[in-house]
Amino acid sequence: MQPIIATAASRFGWQQRAGDEFDGNRLNLEKWRIYSGLGTNGVGFRTPEAVSVRNGSLIITASGNESGGLAWWAPPATMYGRWEFRARADYGPGYSAVVLLWPDSENWPGDGEIDVMEIPAGDRQSNVITLHYGKDDQRVTETVDGDFTRWHTYAVEWMPDHITVFIDGHQALTTRNPAVIPRAPMHPAIQLDVGPQGYWVPAPGVTTPSQVEMWVDWVRIYQ
Numbered sequence: 001m002q003p004i005i006a007t008a009a010s011r012f013g014w015q016q017r018a019g020d021e022f023d024g025n026r027l028n029l030e031k032w033r034i035y036s037g038l039g040t041n042g043v044g045f046r047t048p049e050a051v052s053v054r055n056g057s058l059i060i061t062a063s064g065n066e067s068g069g070l071a072w073w074a075p076p077a078t079m080y081g082r083w084e085f086r087a088r089a090d091y092g093p094g095y096s097a098v099v100l101l102w103p104d105s106e107n108w109p110g111d112g113e114i115d116v117m118e119i120p121a122g123d124r125q126s127n128v129i130t131l132h133y134g135k136d137d138q139r140v141t142e143t144v145d146g147d148f149t150r151w152h153t154y155a156v157e158w159m160p161d162h163i164t165v166f167i168d169g170h171q172a173l174t175t176r177n178p179a180v181i182p183r184a185p186m187h188p189a190i191q192l193d194v195g196p197q198g199y200w201v202p203a204p205g206v207t208t209p210s211q212v213e214m215w216v217d218w219v220r221i222y223q
Helices: none
Strands: 016-020 032-034 051-054 057-062 066-072 081-089 095-103 113-119 126-133 138-145 152-159 162-167 170-175 186-194 212-222
Touching: 051 066, 057 066, 057 186, 081 095, 081 113, 081 186, 095 152, 095 212, 113 152, 113 162, 126 162, 126 170, 138 170, 186 212
Parallel strands: none
Antiparallel strands: 016 212, 032 066, 051 057, 057 212, 066 186, 081 152, 081 212, 095 113, 095 186, 113 126, 126 138, 152 162, 162 170
């Protein structure tokens, strides 16, 4: 387990209302729903066996055409607040590590999507933040360079008048455009997506390890 990392939430008056520290040796199924079935865009397969908890972390393990994902489903529905998590991804061409906020309504892209951590490149040297909005899937994006095989702390504040994303306490993206800001409840989701996904993620290849893991140390939800 990684040491507890102090975050900025308490300094700005945020009160933690929920979360998961991933202690113990199994996932809390009262908080999370594990995916089963086809992956993003129908590519690959998501299996419950790919999701585990060990050493104080959530781990998604991908191999070949199989990987996994999960979504928060504990009540109540959440609209506006702050979400924080600490995560890293192993080297692995052909797999994209993602932590996002997804609309409870499943109305995409109309009700938005906030990709806080998306690491499509196998070398894990850049993180892409994307705010999806509008019926035509318009996007606001920002790319942050760094070594994302190492642990980093992410946060997103989603409020009626702004969205701001932080990495290790540094502001990485912010918008006050009302058209971009979702207006319906959302929940966090964690995925290790299988390629190919167009130009974005290649298919696993000869340089891809036999297993690739994504680690999440904790998820914390504030209001």
